[in-house]
Amino acid sequence: MxxxxxxGIAAPAALAAAPSNDxxxxxxxxxxxxxxxxxxxxxxxxxxxxxxxxxCGAPATDASVWYSLAGTDAGVxxxxxxxxxxxxxxxxxxxxxxxxxxxxxxxxxGFFAASGTTYYILAIDDQTNGDGLNGGSLHISFNEAPxxxxxxxTLNKVGRVNAxxxxxx
Numbered sequence: 001m002x003x004x005x006x007x008g009i010a011a012p013a014a015l016a017a018a019p020s021n022d023x024x025x026x027x028x029x030x031x032x033x034x035x036x037x038x039x040x041x042x043x044x045x046x047x048x049x050x051x052x053x054x055x056c057g058a059p060a061t062d063a064s065v066w067y068s069l070a071g072t073d074a075g076v077x078x079x080x081x082x083x084x085x086x087x088x089x090x091x092x093x094x095x096x097x098x099x100x101x102x103x104x105x106x107x108x109x110g111f112f113a114a115s116g117t118t119y120y121i122l123a124i125d126d127q128t129n130g131d132g133l134n135g136g137s138l139h140i141s142f143n144e145a146p147x148x149x150x151x152x153x154t155l156n157k158v159g160r161v162n163a164x165x166x167x168x169x
Contacts (some may be wrong), residue, residue, distance in 0.1 A: 060086050
């Protein structure tokens with residue numbers, strides 16, 4: 001009697017691919033009003049991330065993705081605060097591997113985007129939540145910064161200072 005044993009060979013589980021903007025060369029073009037929700041769990045980090053972070057000092061640049069924005073002589077706010085992990089933003093100008101930091105920080109950053117300049121934005125998992133996980137659901141938006149507040153000041157030509165208390169009236 002011959003026994004036939006069927007051996008099941010399972011194909012390895014397919015892993016999700018890294019996002020298309022995982023590297024500087026694949027940067028997604030953004031404009032004012034652009035927003036995106038992106039799974040960054042398979043995103044990586046590389047030497048371009050480290051180079052931009054060298055002058056910023058974020059604790060980590062894990063699960064990073066790149067965006068580019070052409071300046072329009074307007075203030076820009078990049079917001080990643082609605083992401084489901086501790087996300088941060090780094091903004092640079094220059095060329096790949098030779099970026100100068102314009103702004104950086106956790107959650108939300110603002111900067112003036114001059115016409116004729118391309119800005120490169122790196123959204124990262126800064127690992128400050130201590131979960132040790134890689135990325136998650138990135139929620140990123142690019143908005144025009146609100147105008148600065150206006151302040152009206154009226155000065156009284158006649159004023160007095162109490163020499164004992166230093167109070168001016």
